[in-house]
Amino acid sequence: xxxxxxxxxxxxxxxxxxxxxxxxxxxxxxxxxxxxxxxxxxxxxxxxxxxxxxxxxxxxxxxxxx
Numbered sequence: 001x002x003x004x005x006x007x008x009x010x011x012x013x014x015x016x017x018x019x020x021x022x023x024x025x026x027x028x029x030x031x032x033x034x035x036x037x038x039x040x041x042x043x044x045x046x047x048x049x050x051x052x053x054x055x056x057x058x059x060x061x062x063x064x065x066x
Contacts, residue, residue, distance in 0.1 A: 015022040 012023045012026065015026070
């Protein structure tokens with residue numbers, strides 16, 4: 001076992017003792033990290049889009065669309 005593996009194992013043991021589910025989340029992240037990075041890199045840049053949180057556009061001051 002390498003030093004990195006030993007270090008990771010000690011961290012996982014500590015997390016399991018302190019926080020329920022933290023080790024599971026770390027393992028999930030390790031499994032999906034490569035896929036997430038590749039997917040993020042493949043998303044094309046796009047123009048900024050502005051939206052309004054107003055559903056009432058009857059001309060009231062608080063219905064600004066921009």
